[in-house]
Amino acid sequence: MAIHEKSLIRPEDIKSQENLVIDGIDVSGHWSTFISARNITDYNEKMQDEIAALPGGENIHRCWQCGSCTNACTVNALEPRFNPRYWIYLIRMGLESELLRDKDIIWQCVSCNKCTNICPRDVVPEGIMKATAKWLELKGHTEVNPSTHFDEAFMEQISATGRIEEGKTMRMLFKRTGRSLFQDWLIEMVKRIAVKMPMHYVFGMGIEQIIPPRVSGWRKQLGPALDEYVHESEKKQRQALGLDQLISMAQAEVRPAHHKAAE
Amino acid sequence: MAEIINTMKRVAYYHGCALDGTGHGYNRSTRALAGVLGLELEDVKNWNCCGAMETKNIDNEVQTYLSSRVLSIAANEMGHTKVMAPCNGCYHNLKKAEYDLGHKEKSREVVERISRKAGHEPYKAGQIETIHAVDWIMESIGEEGIRERTKGKLKGLKVANYYGCMYTRPRHIFPGRDAGPGTESNFRPHFMDDILDAAGANSVDFAMKSACCGGAHTLCDSDTSTKLCINILQAAEASGADVVATECPTCHAGLEMHQIRAEKVYGIKTKVKMIYFTQLLGIAMGLSHRKVGLQENVSDASSVLKAKGI
Numbered sequence: 266m267a268i269h270e271k272s273l274i275r276p277e278d279i280k281s282q283e284n285l286v287i288d289g290i291d292v293s294g295h296w297s298t299f300i301s302a303r304n305i306t307d308y309n310e311k312m313q314d315e316i317a318a319l320p321g322g323e324n325i326h327r328c329w330q331c332g333s334c335t336n337a338c339t340v341n342a343l344e345p346r347f348n349p350r351y352w353i354y355l356i357r358m359g360l361e362s363e364l365l366r367d368k369d370i371i372w373q374c375v376s377c378n379k380c381t382n383i384c385p386r387d388v389v390p391e392g393i394m395k396a397t398a399k400w401l402e403l404k405g406h407t408e409v410n411p412s413t414h415f416d417e418a419f420m421e422q423i424s425a426t427g428r429i430e431e432g433k434t435m436r437m438l439f440k441r442t443g444r445s446l447f448q449d450w451l452i453e454m455v456k457r458i459a460v461k462m463p464m465h466y467v468f469g470m471g472i473e474q475i476i477p478p479r480v481s482g483w484r485k486q487l488g489p490a491l492d493e494y495v496h497e498s499e500k501k502q503r504q505a506l507g508l509d510q511l512i513s514m515a516q517a518e519v520r521p522a523h524h525k526a527a528e
Numbered sequence: 529m530a531e532i533i534n535t536m537k538r539v540a541y542y543h544g545c546a547l548d549g550t551g552h553g554y555n556r557s558t559r560a561l562a563g564v565l566g567l568e569l570e571d572v573k574n575w576n577c578c579g580a581m582e583t584k585n586i587d588n589e590v591q592t593y594l595s596s597r598v599l600s601i602a603a604n605e606m607g608h609t610k611v612m613a614p615c616n617g618c619y620h621n622l623k624k625a626e627y628d629l630g631h632k633e634k635s636r637e638v639v640e641r642i643s644r645k646a647g648h649e650p651y652k653a654g655q656i657e658t659i660h661a662v663d664w665i666m667e668s669i670g671e672e673g674i675r676e677r678t679k680g681k682l683k684g685l686k687v688a689n690y691y692g693c694m695y696t697r698p699r700h701i702f703p704g705r706d707a708g709p710g711t712e713s714n715f716r717p718h719f720m721d722d723i724l725d726a727a728g729a730n731s732v733d734f735a736m737k738s739a740c741c742g743g744a745h746t747l748c749d750s751d752t753s754t755k756l757c758i759n760i761l762q763a764a765e766a767s768g769a770d771v772v773a774t775e776c777p778t779c780h781a782g783l784e785m786h787q788i789r790a791e792k793v794y795g796i797k798t799k800v801k802m803i804y805f806t807q808l809l810g811i812a813m814g815l816s817h818r819k820v821g822l823q824e825n826v827s828d829a830s831s832v833l834k835a836k837g838i
Contacts (some may be wrong), residue, residue, distance in 0.1 A: 293820065304806050306539060319586055320584065320586065320587050321584070321585065321588070339739075339740040339742075339756065340752065343752060343755055343756075354634065366602040373745070373752060373754065375740055375742045375743075375744050375745050375749075375753075375756070376581055376693075376698070376744040377693040377740035378693055378694075378697035378698050379693075379697060379746075381697065381698040381742070382696075382697040382698040382699055382714075391543075392584075392588075395584075395585045399585070410748075411745075411748035411750045412585075412744075412745060412749070413585070413748075414748070415582060415747070415748050416582040416583070416585045416586060417586075419580055419583060420582065420583055420586050420590075421584035423576075423577050423579070423583060427577060428545050428576060428577050429545040429546075429574035429577050429580065430545070430549070431545070431546070431550055432549070433746060438747055438748065439747075442748075449792050450785075450788050450789040450791075450792040450793060453788050453792060454785050454788055454789075454826065457788075457826045458550070458826055461824045461825065461826060461828070462552075462824055463824060466552055466824075470549065478545075478548065480574055480575070480576045481574050482574070482647075483576070486645075486646050487576070487597075487646040487647075490629050490642050490646040491590065491593065491594075491642060491645055491646070493645070494587070494590070494593075494638065494641070494642055495586060495587060495590060496587070497587075498586075498587040498590075499586075499587075503749035
């Protein structure tokens with residue numbers, strides 16, 4: 266094959282003919298594969314700054330594209346389309362439409378930190394994957410992914426009690442993602458836990474469903490102190506992405522139409 | 529300010545949320561092990577969640593604050609200079625908070641601000657050292673001590689030691705690693721191998737020591753996790769191991785759960801059993817299977833051990 270790294274080219278961009286004659290020269294077979302030219306019509310110049318404003322994305326500007334992250338990546342070994350180096354490139358170049366082609370798998374980063382460990386430039390690619398997935402959600406390109414639902418279920422519990430209770434986390438996740446808890450492998454797992462666990466643990470965990478474990482003084486002082494910071498941080502993130510502005514612009518467009526209809 | 533305690537024989541114990549739930553076998557065996565080794569564990573008072581792997585996605589400093597509060601209580605209220613966290617997630621987060629507070633102005637500012645508002649002393653980098661359960665055993669008892677006390681009790685047992693991600697990565701939050709003989713390595717972790725070998729076990733050459741089990745997405749993206757766990761379990765079997773020794777409740781529960789899921793969903797069956805390294809060491813020290821909670825594990829290794837006369 267004359268094209269190196271053919272796997273990186275999208276199949277629809279590869280043009281191949283069985284018999285091809287150009288200017289009277291027969292180029293059938295080996296030399297008849299071409300890559301169609303890419304026409305880039307639009308750059309999103311804000312994309313890098315917006316992702317840098319989300320948690321984990323801060324160091325994206327440091328990347329020099331060595332590819333160590335993709336090389337080390339756990340998920341890449343299972344799904345070759347999962348390519349952190351490439352996505353960081355697209356974000357830095359502002360190639361939004363290219364990035365959107367992979368929008369449904371970016372959240373699948375398992376946070377194993379192999380990329381962050383190996384990165385020679387302290388880019389924290391793991392954080393960038395999280396920031397990018399969040400950016401895609403906030404901009405409305407994707408639904409809220411299961412991982413974000415999980416993060417929020419955690420945060421909600423911590424903010425309320427200061428601790429995590431596994432059974433509740435699991436129920437919250439399945440409820441938020443609309444999945445059934447009655448999957449045969451899960452039932453099997455719970456059955457085995459129920460049989461194995463000593464009675465006082467089963468009893469204790471049952472009680473915890475009703476009265477969750479709680480840090481004393483959390484509700485009064487610690488929780489609110491943390492919440493205040495979280496709200497502030499979320500507000501900053503929304504501002505960086507111009508979300509409130511977008512919403513008010515959309516409302517301004519809708520409102521005159523309503524007024525007209527009323528008249 | 530409490531009296532300062534600076535000894536490996538008496539450390540602050542931060543077991544975290546997971547060890548109260550699915551990781552209860554780890555909690556029970558760690559406490560039992562402390563008793564039989566003559567070490568004292570003092571629970572961190574009124575502890576909170578370390579922030580797990582999820583809160584950093586809401587905001588990095590939320591996780592730093594949550595971990596710093598635990599460190600602050602252990603250091604300022606209890607006077608400890610060592611806090612032991614057996615869960616890899618907690619251990620990682622406490623180490624990460626320590627690093628961030630030592631290196632990032634923003635982390636210091638936010639922790640100072642939330643701590644003052646929450647009404648407790650803000651934690652300052654360098655007040656306390658976070659250690660893992662394997663460090664705790666290695667530094668308080670040591671290989672020689674284990675050899676004397678166990679008299680090769682685990683002889684004939686082949687163990688694949690599984691360390692996981694959070695114990696080894698990213699390397700900058702674990703200063704002191706890879707610093708010559710006697711130190712732990714991030715690239716080839718060996719403390720658990722050393723401990724169990726000293727107790728007579730035969731640690732097999734296991735290539736997936738610090739591979740990822742997909743623990744962060746064990747429920748959100750179960751297919752990915754199952755594939756990753758199957759790789760680990762099959763590699764352990766291929767290396768001839770009877771059991772996989774673990775040191776993290778998330779890895780342990782993940783491997784147990786996805787062993788079942790792989791069988792139910794993909795029809796891939798593996799026989800290897802999971803066991804916490806503290807359970808193995810406890811048994812080597814003469815504790816009964818029941819005392820270390822072996823039967824309570826979903827993947828019950830007691831029959832494997834009995835067949836070897838352990």
